[in-house]
Amino acid sequence: MPKFLIRITFISGAIMGFLLGLLLLPSHKKTGKIHLTPESKPVVKPYEPWFTGQNLQRHVIPIDTLRYSGLDYYTESMYLYNKIRILCVVLVHKIKYAKASLMTWTKQCNHIELVHLKPSKIGVKRKKEDAAWPLLCKTLVNTSKSFHWVFVVNDNTFALVENIRYLVAPLNHSSQYYLGHAIKFWGVKYNVGSAGYLISNATLAALKLNQRNSCITDSVIWNLEDYYLGKTLSQLNITVYDTRDELGFGTFHGFNLQKLFFPGSTTMSNYYKYSVYPTPCCSPKSVTFQVSNSNSMYTYEYLLKQLQVFTSGTLGNRAPATQINKDEVWKSILKQHGYTNTNVSAEEYYEFWVNLVSDPTSFAQKIKTRN
Structure with a gap:
């Protein structure tokens, strides 16, 4: 098994154990004391x-x-x-x-x-x-x-x-x-x-x-x-x-x-x-x-x-009332970052994303501010 798969398996197992432990801890209320x-x-x-x-x-x-x-x-x-x-x-x-x-x-x-x-x-x-x-x-x-x-x-x-x-x-x-x-x-x-x-x-x-x-x-x-x-x-x-x-x-x-x-x-x-x-x-x-x-x-x-657990509801399975053209999605991203001309080539669009995420710190701050 490749090393990265072993690492993912180990980390996933540890996390699941942690989450299960947190779920089970409330069952000790009868005996837990400070x-x-x-x-x-x-x-x-x-x-x-x-x-x-x-x-x-x-x-x-x-x-x-x-x-x-x-x-x-x-x-x-x-x-x-x-x-x-x-x-x-x-x-x-x-x-x-x-x-x-x-x-x-x-x-x-x-x-x-x-x-x-x-x-x-x-x-x-x-x-x-x-x-x-x-x-x-x-x-x-x-x-x-x-x-x-x-x-x-x-x-x-x-x-x-x-x-x-x-x-x-x-x-x-x-x-x-x-x-x-x-x-x-x-x-x-x-x-x-x-x-x-x-x-x-x-x-x-x-x-x-x-x-x-x-x-x-x-x-x-x-x-x-x-x-x-x-x-x-x-x-x-x-x-x-x-x-x-x-x-x-x-x-x-x-x-x-x-x-x-x-x-x-x-x-x-x-x-x-x-x-x-x-x-x-x-x-x-x-x-x-x-x-x-x-x-x-x-x-x-x-x-x-x-990670979100969906226990009920059907809204997520419905098609949107208004279909959005795929081209409008990436063009709107360019407009958000000051591009007035959205007729760019695939290479130019790739270069735009490289420049956007090349500095993780500033990128994180931009995402945080937007959220």
């Missing part, structure tokens, strides 16, 4: 009471109707997108991961900032200001206060921003929150960067006030920006919260799905050994997990965001 420690600060609040408090009502619309009725519907995800403004800060180690992020999950962010981290090279003199923490700190200090939440994540992490909004919707962003997967290391409680972390607008304001003069720490370890952020916030009396769901399952995950679902593959790691709150995997409301390669992001994007 084991609170004396220092536990639960943050997860029920979403439904908050939704009802907004004087909103939801109606289930079949996928067939959404796709083929020709009508516009204001969906719950659209409402939350406009209601809860999230800035996504992606720490870039490898360009291919950053490009994959821009083409997939970050489309649900209200705005995106890329922080390009410089690799740590042995034998090369390094400047403190080029370390991960000063770079992240400067980005946060210069961030607009118009965002309700700031989500910081590594480039090899896939995030479900919709689930982040479900998590934070009942919370007041004007209060100080610092959310993620909490560990305690070197006497500091902080949210580990491999799982991503959230800070509220009020926390960002406190950080700006504290760090407005300098973001350079006397002793900077190159890639421990998560530790230094937690240390800085702890000095401001802003500490970690318990982000497990109501059944006690973790929502922020610093491993890829293969490791998360192989028993014993992660339990002895420092990630779990130093966890402030025991976190069995995995919540149906999970918000982050890592990917083993950049191509996996496109697979997850398709399975989690684009």
